[in-house]
Amino acid sequence: MGGFFPMIDLKLRPNRRVIPAGTELWRVHRSIHAPDAFNPRLADIHFDGGRFDGTVLDRYHSLYLAETALTALAESVLRSRPFDLPAGERTIPYRAVWQRTLSCLRTRTDLTLVSLVSGTDLAAVCQDATLLEDEGNYARARRWSSEIRAQAPDAMGLVWESRRNRSEHALVLFHDRCERPGGGPLEVLTDRGIADLGSEEGRERADALLAPLRASVSKPEWPC
Template identity: 40%
Template sequence: MPNTQPPAAPPGTPAKVTLPAGTPLFRVHRGEWPATSFNPAPTGRLYGGGRFDATEDDGYAFLYAGLTTASAVCETLLRSIPFDSAGPRTVPRAAVRGRRLAFLRLTADVDVVSLMSGRDLAAIAQDSWLVQAEPHDYPFTRTWGHWIRRHTDPWAQGFVWPSKREPADRVTVLFGDRCPPDVVEESGTPPVDFSTPGGQEWLDTVLGLYYAQVGPA
């Protein structure tokens, strides 16, 4: 099963790709947090958190972002919402409240482990489960993420993989303990604030492409 313990060592060579300086990144985040801030708080081993968060077993600050606006929205708001035969997928209003989309870019080249292809995943004894698993499996994906970090130390500054709900696009996690300071900066494009009428309209347009909508207040 894909959520078994990792082997002693990868069966192949983990794939390295470089995200060059200037690469645009897009991040849906809570408005009270700076758009460029890394999350310094480890997630519990067994509950909550994201796919490749730090835990007490491997502590590091982390930042998730999409390489397109669509992947940023899909990863944050749609990743765990299945289709409903009765109508469009509904994003809870609480999931949107206080959030905005930030336009960022890398200030330096960043080397990441590619988890994009079957060949990439096979090199680390995995398959698409690692990047497609639902949140109930995140304790296992975090264990694998820590293991990949150990076997790509010190060069791997993050991972890149296909967005779960928009597999044509990529998403990334960056590791604060391996990236240079200020590796991410705001691009100068004003953020889209989902609490404003214009921001709500923008979000409705993106979600509509994925047969989804924000629920009532």
Template identity: 40%
Template sequence: MPKQPPPDVLPGEPTRAVLRAGTPLFRVHSSHRDPAAYNSSPSHAFYFGGRFDSTPYDRYGYLYVGFSPGAAVCEVLLRSLAFPGDGGARLLPRKSFERRSLSFLTSAEDIEVVSLMSGADLSALGQDPWLVHTEGEDYPQTRDWGHWIRARTKPWAQGLVWPSKREPAERVAVLFDDRGHGPALEPTGAPPIDFGTAEGERWLNGVLTPYLARTAPRLPGRDD
């Protein structure tokens, strides 16, 4: 059932949730990117891309955040990183983090989102936990469902919120730039943590340790 196309009409009433102004949020992003800037590049409809990215079939700026540093790091960097099977730590490839940073953000206004937190929330949309737990091979389908939810919650829904797959004790959200009245997020003033620096890598390893993961060692002779 979960992978079937969306129905013609909403089965129930979507659950509204509000991220209150001043809510602390955390974003892992490419270091060159403005921490509060939306990604304006649509993903391919059928290949690559994230769970609820825009596509050429529904273009919008999007931005993913976690409600804790651990959730933000896990959702971006531990995606599909398997345990080695020998009880050792997972090794995070250097190319996956060296050009990324974590930024500290806050909601600049109340943000109204569709809740995907509970079974009841998902059932109102004709879905189950597949929508927020499935892995990347199903993301073309989750993107299609995301577009369908957006179309049926226009104009109020400024994003979606759901339990983090990789840190279930925390929440994550995607926000849209075509809803609301202005910039939804703003930096707190704390400097971003650049994972490409020695200090930033130490901080990252501190976050990764409870998840039995750490950054892979630098190859001998490499200076960059």
């Protein structure tokens, strides 16, 4: 913690959800990074950065995951992708999967998260769906993440309903709450996932996963 929070007088009553040890989780990440690596980059207080990234006011590293492979893919590549006319399919630019990997990980320990899934969960932290739906104000979401962290010191992260694959869940982990003797909270399952989403085989497997959401990856924009 950076020592700047809490900054509000509201009493939050965050609801917890425990992800049991042994649970499989998924993420899409740049292939040059380890599947279980936290992103050390801090978001700008007002502009660039992910919805629940740490900032200079609260210096935690983040790791975004999803409960299923499809949700991890959807969260990574389906943002602002319209349904094309007349087929009603969504085309994902090749650059969205180039040099990226879909990895499967398994929790080594129970993860205690603050739940933002339901209306009552959001009300428990004095928020509503705007916290998750507003694409133009990530700065507010980042600030509220820090408020939640300050009033839920046992929370190792947050979990919420995916905006791009409804009823499934996405989550973020905080590195400073996940440190444990003998390694991090996640074990990489090397025999699962898609090592190169930009390869022909990788795109075919990604398309098979994304088919229920009527989406597919375009061919490379340059010769391979």
